[in-house]
Amino acid sequence: MSLLWLRFALACYFIGLVYAFVALTRTSDLFSRIALHAASLGMVFHFVSLTELFLSGQVVWASVHNGESLLAFLSMTFFMVVYAIYQTTSPGVVVFPIVFFLTFVAAVGEQPVLLTQYVSHKGWLVAHIILIFTGYAALVLSFGASLLYLLQERRLKAKKSTSLISFLPALEVIDQIGYRTLLLGFPFMTLGLITGSIVALTTYGRVDFLDPKILLSLLMWAVYMVMVFTRWNSGWRGRRAAFLATFAFVAALAAWAANYFSAIHRFAAS
Amino acid sequence: MRVQLIGVNHKSAPVEVRERLAIPESRLPDTCRDLTAYPGIEEGMVISTCNRVEIVAHTTNGSADLRGFLHDHFHLTADELDAHLYEFREKDAVRHLFRVASSLDSMVVGEAQILGQVKEAYATARAVGAVRGQLDQLFSRAFAVAKRVRTETAVGSSSVSIASVAVELAQKIFGTLEGKTVFIVGAGKMSELAARHLMAHGCAAIFVANRTYERAIGLAQRFNGQAIKFDDLYNTCDRADIVITSTGSPRAIFRREHGEQFLSRRKNRPMFFIDIAVPRDVSADMAKLDGIFTYDIDDLQQAVTSHVADRRKEAELAEAIITSEVERFEAKLHTLDVVPTIVSLQDHLETIRQTEIERVRGRMGQLTPEQEIAIEALTRGIINKVMHTPITTLKTAAKESEATTIVDVVRRLFNLHERETRAPDSKKEVGTRQ
Numbered sequence: 112m113s114l115l116w117l118r119f120a121l122a123c124y125f126i127g128l129v130y131a132f133v134a135l136t137r138t139s140d141l142f143s144r145i146a147l148h149a150a151s152l153g154m155v156f157h158f159v160s161l162t163e164l165f166l167s168g169q170v171v172w173a174s175v176h177n178g179e180s181l182l183a184f185l186s187m188t189f190f191m192v193v194y195a196i197y198q199t200t201s202p203g204v205v206v207f208p209i210v211f212f213l214t215f216v217a218a219v220g221e222q223p224v225l226l227t228q229y230v231s232h233k234g235w236l237v238a239h240i241i242l243i244f245t246g247y248a249a250l251v252l253s254f255g256a257s258l259l260y261l262l263q264e265r266r267l268k269a270k271k272s273t274s275l276i277s278f279l280p281a282l283e284v285i286d287q288i289g290y291r292t293l294l295l296g297f298p299f300m301t302l303g304l305i306t307g308s309i310v311a312l313t314t315y316g317r318v319d320f321l322d323p324k325i326l327l328s329l330l331m332w333a334v335y336m337v338m339v340f341t342r343w344n345s346g347w348r349g350r351r352a353a354f355l356a357t358f359a360f361v362a363a364l365a366a367w368a369a370n371y372f373s374a375i376h377r378f379a380a381s
Numbered sequence: 382m383r384v385q386l387i388g389v390n391h392k393s394a395p396v397e398v399r400e401r402l403a404i405p406e407s408r409l410p411d412t413c414r415d416l417t418a419y420p421g422i423e424e425g426m427v428i429s430t431c432n433r434v435e436i437v438a439h440t441t442n443g444s445a446d447l448r449g450f451l452h453d454h455f456h457l458t459a460d461e462l463d464a465h466l467y468e469f470r471e472k473d474a475v476r477h478l479f480r481v482a483s484s485l486d487s488m489v490v491g492e493a494q495i496l497g498q499v500k501e502a503y504a505t506a507r508a509v510g511a512v513r514g515q516l517d518q519l520f521s522r523a524f525a526v527a528k529r530v531r532t533e534t535a536v537g538s539s540s541v542s543i544a545s546v547a548v549e550l551a552q553k554i555f556g557t558l559e560g561k562t563v564f565i566v567g568a569g570k571m572s573e574l575a576a577r578h579l580m581a582h583g584c585a586a587i588f589v590a591n592r593t594y595e596r597a598i599g600l601a602q603r604f605n606g607q608a609i610k611f612d613d614l615y616n617t618c619d620r621a622d623i624v625i626t627s628t629g630s631p632r633a634i635f636r637r638e639h640g641e642q643f644l645s646r647r648k649n650r651p652m653f654f655i656d657i658a659v660p661r662d663v664s665a666d667m668a669k670l671d672g673i674f675t676y677d678i679d680d681l682q683q684a685v686t687s688h689v690a691d692r693r694k695e696a697e698l699a700e701a702i703i704t705s706e707v708e709r710f711e712a713k714l715h716t717l718d719v720v721p722t723i724v725s726l727q728d729h730l731e732t733i734r735q736t737e738i739e740r741v742r743g744r745m746g747q748l749t750p751e752q753e754i755a756i757e758a759l760t761r762g763i764i765n766k767v768m769h770t771p772i773t774t775l776k777t778a779a780k781e782s783e784a785t786t787i788v789d790v791v792r793r794l795f796n797l798h799e800r801e802t803r804a805p806d807s808k809k810e811v812g813t814r815q
Contacts, residue, residue: 140532267553268668270680281556282651346648349671 113167116160117180117218123153124183124214127207134204143200150187150203157184157214176217178240183213185248193252193288199280202288205255235310243303249296250335250363256289257356264349286348289356297339304332324369331362383443384519386474387451387466388428388435391488394465402434402455409502413511415454421445424516426506428481430498432488437478439515443470475519476707482523483530484537485699490692491537496527519710526706533702536695543571544578546684547655547676551579551623554653554674559583564621566590566614567628568600571657575625576604588621590614592628619643625655626662633664640667657681715779722788723772725797730768734760 130146161184164177190206193199263279279285307328311318319325338355341347347355389399404412409427416425416436424439436447451462469477480486484495503520506512512520531537548558555561561584565572568591576587587606591597594610601608609617614634618624619642628634635654643652654675656663661677668675676684738760742748748756771791778787791797 263553264671267550267674270676270683281552282554284556345645346650348649351671 113160113164114218116156116163117214120153120156120160121211121214121218123149123156124207124211126150127153127203128211130200131204131207134201143203146203146207147194147200150207151191154184154187154191157187178244179213180217181240182244182247183210183217185244186210186213186251189248189252189292193292197280197284197288199284199288201259201279201285202252202255205258206252209251209255235306235313239303239306239310242299242306246296246300246303246335247363247367249292249299250359253289253293253296254356254360256285256292257353260285260289260349261353289348289352290342293335293339293342297335300332300335304328324366327362327366327369331359331366334359334362383440384437384471384474384515385440385443385445385447386435386437386469386477387447388433389465389467390433390435390486393467398462398465399432399434401457402429402451403431404429404434406505409505410509412454413506413509416450417511419445419450422450424513425511426502426516426520428499428502430495433481433486435481437474437516437519439519472707472711475710476703478519478523479526479703479706480700482527483699483703484527485530485696485703490696493531493537496524496531500524522706522710526703529706530699530702534695534698536692536699543657543678543681543685544575546681546688547575547625548578548582550655550674550676550684551653552582554651555622557583560585561622562586562588562620564588564590564609564618564624565600566618566624566626566634566662567592567630567658568596569627569657572625572627572655573600573603575655575657579623579625580604584623588617590617615639615642619646619652621652622650623653623655625657627656627658628662629658630662631660633660633662635663635667637664637666637670640670640673644670644672655681712779716776719775719779719788722791722797723775726768726771726791726795729795729797730764734764 126149127146130142133142157180161180186206187210190202190210193202259279260282263282263285266279267282308318311325320329334355338352338359341355342352389402391399394402404427409429412427413425416422416427416438419425421440421442422438422445423441426437428435428437436450438445438447447468448459448463448466451457451466452459455462477486482496482499484491484493487495499520503512507517551558551561558579561579563576563579563584563586565576565587568589576584580587587601587604588609589597589601589604589606590609590611590613591600592611594608597608597611600606618635618639624635626635640652649672651672651674654663654667654673656675656677659678663675663677667673738756775787775791
């Protein structure tokens with residue numbers, strides 16, 4: 112049943128995906144409103160799906176698909192918060208495709224073959240997953256914002272930006288969206304890694320720093336920290352910030368992919 | 382529908398004429414009442430703004446003497462007024478009204494104020510009962526069309542002067558201009574104008590630097606700003622978000638190395654240079670720095686030109702919307718026009734049917750309820766079959782705007798008396814009766 116709701120959500124997000132492609136070429140108030148409503152409806156279905164999964168007691172916290180679903184939902188939540196504050200749907204250009212992809216993978220229902228080790232402290236595991244995914248979601252949005260920043264900067268520099276139609280908000284607004292989500296995501300990411308280490312410690316009695324998952328996670332965290340620091344210290348934005356954000360995003364993807372190679376961080380089938 | 386429109390606007394009449402026709406808001410209700418009391422006028426409304434005075438009326442026979450009303454009401458002679466008047470009827474009046482509401486007939490095409498003014502005029506006329514049925518429909522449609530034009534085209538969304546383009550660009554960079562700082566380098570008319578625009582949009586502090594310090598002080602005082610010695614320019618400039626520069630310097634005063642200094646002191650917060658000097662005050666390589674945006678006079682001019690061109694393009698789009706909406710409204714009205722004829726035709730045949738039944742009833746003796754029903758069904762059936770084609774033809778004709786001819790023929794054929802069925806009645810069922 113929860114999978115069914117998720118597929119409804121997927122259908123709604125699909126409209127958002129179409130919006131993402133259309134918005135790059137033309138602006139339509141009506142369409143962005145439709146996309147917004149579809150996305151909200153999608154979130155309702157998504158929420159129902161997650162709640163049902165949770166209440167059914169069958170939730171497999173470490174399932175890769177449940178994880179993707181949760182990450183997609185959290186990314187959408189960030190998107191909606193940004194919309195509530197800045198009244199812009201433009202981050203959707205980046206967020207919608209990512210959310211669609213994550214939900215798609217989660218909703219097709221192919222069972223992953225990886226199995227998790229027995230975990231003794233479930234509470235820590237749940238905390239770890241929610242914290243780290245909130246961090247990931249913030250990173251997704253911040254990455255999106257930095258791409259939009261580049262795009263808007265290009266347009267302004269090319270001096271063709273004065274045409275009537277531009278779906279992008281002002282440069283400083285995009286910058287604020289990116290920076291604030293980055294700041295907000297950092298503590299979550301940090302705490303997520305700490306709780307992750309606690310889970311590893313209680314399960315294995317030690318943290319294997321040479322494990323690819325842990326190495327890449329630390330790398331990602333380091334890049335994240337460099338981003339926050341350079342921004343805070345010297346106001347890096349634009350091209351340099353976008354490179355860093357891309358790097359952090361790739362590191363996050365690599366850390367995610369490392370699940371498939373890691374000996375200790377394995378997912379269970381849902 | 383017999384709608385007539387008469388009026389003057391900024392194109393047809395000089396301000397001396399317009400001001401004699403202008404009606405203060407407090408007098409509008411009385412004017413509306415006078416209008417509807419005038420012979421031949423059923424409903425009427427007055428739009429009075431600084432650029433136009435127009436009278437829209439729904440008339441009894443399609444040719445009310447609106448000029449006469451204007452002469453009487455404003456105590457003006459035909460010589461004084463008539464040369465400046467334009468008058469539209471039917472479709473043309475509808476089109477004109479749609480264009481006015483959509484701000485295509487405005488002095489500044491696309492300005493948003495006019496729609497509000499028309500809405501107020503409508504509310505006033507409605508409050509005194511001068512607008513009821515047909516005009517009500519017409520204006521509701523006009524507002525819907527104006528909304529459509531506004532959402533589907535960008536005719537109302539861009540500015541057309543260099544100063545307003547500068548403001549718009551600044552908003553693209555900074556979002557809100559609330560609390561931003563402006564630096565004027567080199568006092569001049571144009572930079573002062575741009576600064577005034579920026580201040581009007583919320584910019585807070587202002588600095589002025591000029592080779593002649595006294596002029597800087599003079600300008601700074603006008604803006605409640607602060608004058609800066611020209612030698613201190615580079616030390617102060619990083620405090621400004623927007624720099625408007627227009628000095629007569631033969632070589633660039635802002636070069637890449639200055640830009641780098643500013644950015645590092647500003648922690649890379651963006652800066653916007655509006656360079657209206659010729660030769661330019663900002664060197665070309667400044668624009669290569671991340672976070673520095675420079676627009677010279679040609680860029681601004683180009684933006685203005687492209688805005689004007691965009692507006693023209695958008696206005697064409699809007700005109701196309703108006704045309705299709707006028708057609709739609711016309712089609713709907715024509716359908717309404719044939720409605721009274723269809724109703725009279727149905728009534729006419731129904732009367733014949735009932736008279737004939739009554740006439741033969743005596744000869745048929747006592748009828749069982751079943752027989753009564755059968756006779757009803759039979760006679761109705763015949764009438765419905767006979768009426769089907771004429772009604773369909775009337776409805777089709779209405780859509781193809783041949784209504785008047787066909788209506789005329791049908792009325793003569795069936796000897797229908799003119800039953801001026803008004804809007805409320807015409808909502809009566811017009812399909813074939815069962």
